[in-house]
Amino acid sequence: MPEPTEETRRKHWGKTKNLTIVVLVIWAVFAFILPWNAKGLNELSFLGFPLGYYFTVQGSLIVFVLLIFFQNWRQDSIDDEFGVSEEEK
Amino acid sequence: MNGRFIDNLGRVYFLYTGGFVVFILIMAILEQLGMSAATIGILFVSFTIAIYAIIGYLSRTMQVDAYYVAGREVPALYNGMATAADWMSGASFVALAGGIYFGGYPYLGFVVGWTGGYVLVNSLMAPYLRKFGCYTVPDFIATRYGGNAARLVAVIILVVASFTYVTAQINASGTIAARALQIPFEFGVWFGLAGILLCSMLGGMRAVTWTQVAQYIVLIIAYLVPVIWMSNKQDFGIIPHFSYGDAVQRIQELEPLVGLGTAATESFGRLSILTTPHNDPTGGMDSWRFVTLALCMMAGTASLPHILMRYFTTPSVRQARKSVAWSLLFIFLLYFTAPALATLTKLQLLDPNLATAVIGKSFEEVSNLAWIQNWANVGMLAISDSNADGILQLNEFFMRPDIVVLATPEIAGLPFVISGLVAAGGMAAAMSTADGLLLAIANALSHDLYYKIIDPKADTKHRLIVARVLLIGIGAAAALVASLQLTGILGAVAWAFCFACSGLFFPLVLGIWWKRANRQGALAGMIIGFLAGTFYLYYVRTGGTPILGLDHLRFGIVGMAFSLVSMVAVSLLTEEPDAETQAMVDEVRIPSGKMVIEAH
Numbered sequence: 001m002p003e004p005t006e007e008t009r010r011k012h013w014g015k016t017k018n019l020t021i022v023v024l025v026i027w028a029v030f031a032f033i034l035p036w037n038a039k040g041l042n043e044l045s046f047l048g049f050p051l052g053y054y055f056t057v058q059g060s061l062i063v064f065v066l067l068i069f070f071q072n073w074r075q076d077s078i079d080d081e082f083g084v085s086e087e088e089k
Numbered sequence: 090m091n092g093r094f095i096d097n098l099g100r101v102y103f104l105y106t107g108g109f110v111v112f113i114l115i116m117a118i119l120e121q122l123g124m125s126a127a128t129i130g131i132l133f134v135s136f137t138i139a140i141y142a143i144i145g146y147l148s149r150t151m152q153v154d155a156y157y158v159a160g161r162e163v164p165a166l167y168n169g170m171a172t173a174a175d176w177m178s179g180a181s182f183v184a185l186a187g188g189i190y191f192g193g194y195p196y197l198g199f200v201v202g203w204t205g206g207y208v209l210v211n212s213l214m215a216p217y218l219r220k221f222g223c224y225t226v227p228d229f230i231a232t233r234y235g236g237n238a239a240r241l242v243a244v245i246i247l248v249v250a251s252f253t254y255v256t257a258q259i260n261a262s263g264t265i266a267a268r269a270l271q272i273p274f275e276f277g278v279w280f281g282l283a284g285i286l287l288c289s290m291l292g293g294m295r296a297v298t299w300t301q302v303a304q305y306i307v308l309i310i311a312y313l314v315p316v317i318w319m320s321n322k323q324d325f326g327i328i329p330h331f332s333y334g335d336a337v338q339r340i341q342e343l344e345p346l347v348g349l350g351t352a353a354t355e356s357f358g359r360l361s362i363l364t365t366p367h368n369d370p371t372g373g374m375d376s377w378r379f380v381t382l383a384l385c386m387m388a389g390t391a392s393l394p395h396i397l398m399r400y401f402t403t404p405s406v407r408q409a410r411k412s413v414a415w416s417l418l419f420i421f422l423l424y425f426t427a428p429a430l431a432t433l434t435k436l437q438l439l440d441p442n443l444a445t446a447v448i449g450k451s452f453e454e455v456s457n458l459a460w461i462q463n464w465a466n467v468g469m470l471a472i473s474d475s476n477a478d479g480i481l482q483l484n485e486f487f488m489r490p491d492i493v494v495l496a497t498p499e500i501a502g503l504p505f506v507i508s509g510l511v512a513a514g515g516m517a518a519a520m521s522t523a524d525g526l527l528l529a530i531a532n533a534l535s536h537d538l539y540y541k542i543i544d545p546k547a548d549t550k551h552r553l554i555v556a557r558v559l560l561i562g563i564g565a566a567a568a569l570v571a572s573l574q575l576t577g578i579l580g581a582v583a584w585a586f587c588f589a590c591s592g593l594f595f596p597l598v599l600g601i602w603w604k605r606a607n608r609q610g611a612l613a614g615m616i617i618g619f620l621a622g623t624f625y626l627y628y629v630r631t632g633g634t635p636i637l638g639l640d641h642l643r644f645g646i647v648g649m650a651f652s653l654v655s656m657v658a659v660s661l662l663t664e665e666p667d668a669e670t671q672a673m674v675d676e677v678r679i680p681s682g683k684m685v686i687e688a689h
Contacts, residue, residue: 031205038370048334057428084679
């Protein structure tokens, strides 16, 4: 495989950074902002749970799992796009 | 079987799981035939440990790559299971549900923190460290920043954080072994250590990997089966996880009726009564305490070397990322079950409409229940009719928080075989984490301290013998400390996370994400962060008033703040790293090409 050029590296890292920022923003919402506001969210109900409680015991956790699978899917296609994926062993 | 072990993983672990299920069924039949509860407990614990020891023996190796990084051939799915076992400690297994039961909303910061941390591991660390190709975490610090000083400081922080953690694990394995095998705690600790070393000594990371996969299978079966069985028996739904919302609301209705918050008039050592509402965030300071705890646990997750080094064992960067996703999925299975367990168990004790209720029942009736007597006999539970009205009130019911998981099968009236299974699961959880931690410490000392700093000319055989001697020595030291029982399990675990994130989080993250970070900055970040955190811990533990509500569980916030500021400031005040280092950072950021450290 040819060495990636400076230009390729720069663009690849730019897209990788953007993806990471998006992921971390979503993460922060479910890790901090929703649990912070659990009191207000508890006024609402979801599947029979008070909503604020639901996020801290289940909702945020589900989002974290899906978020990592989503990030990996996007990152793989960014790597493929710039030809910097590893050769499959 | 044809082919290598690695090509037959699916078949091997499928047969293993089937074998374990058959074993459970045989135990259930023997129980019906009249075998004693004690014998079943002994068989469960000794049978599973024997299996791990056999796997450990079969994975023995004298190759450096196999010993340190399992030959870098662990597929993502299996690395996910191994990481999950590595991660979920005796504390997660035994104490998490009890913590939720007693701690309410403030405690849930642990649940969010110990899962959300994997988002940081995946986005900031694991794939890049895998590309780097290091054997240990200090290996990365030393190569990225250059110099033995950085390596040495990283080793010290790693040892402090991991050693704090491992004593808690050996303590937990000793407690479970002592109860299941009916031997004194001091013997239980050494017995647990022997089992742990059997898994790791001969085969290093390779042996630990394959035993951890086996331990994950045992621990997750042991956690899910009792909860689902209990839920079906008590009519809480076939899969309780999605339907216990009503139970939460019912508990909130009951809390004022049973007099929640009324102080106890007596006290029984370390036993406590329930005083915290199940779900009552009050906002303000409560929210702040939640997010600071969650942040410490998340950053700690992304800095603890025994977790990060699991991602060095995959065949590729892409597999490393994939295995983070699997890890969190496997961890999630336990973490989203624990709150269901805590809620349903609490409801069973409180709700007067349920046959299992104890609160509000006549004192005499409750004191005759078999499970109350069993746990009271070992000093883990106490009831006392303080106001002499013949009725058991909430503030007359004392228990140790960490028996919630262990006692649930008995409260719900499940057969004893389930209790035996839970003991085996707790043992698997404690052993697998202790193994990972001991290996992380011993590898850092043998690879980074001995081979890289003291004797760089040492040959392979010599290095691997040193690694094993250190493993035994550190294990023995940890068991010795554990047998003194200095700290509670949960406190020690939270401290380990705070130590790790104080000293290592920013030097690791910025090493990848900020090219301008240099040696002086990293040294400042590690030393000042770690010392600031440690001094703050000392300050709050010796009676200092916590600043902004940051108590001893949250000292990582202080450490990280100092670490970040000093690392950035010192880096900017000193020269930027040379071109070679900057090129190395560029190389880490793309998956293709050779590992940055190719030759050891």
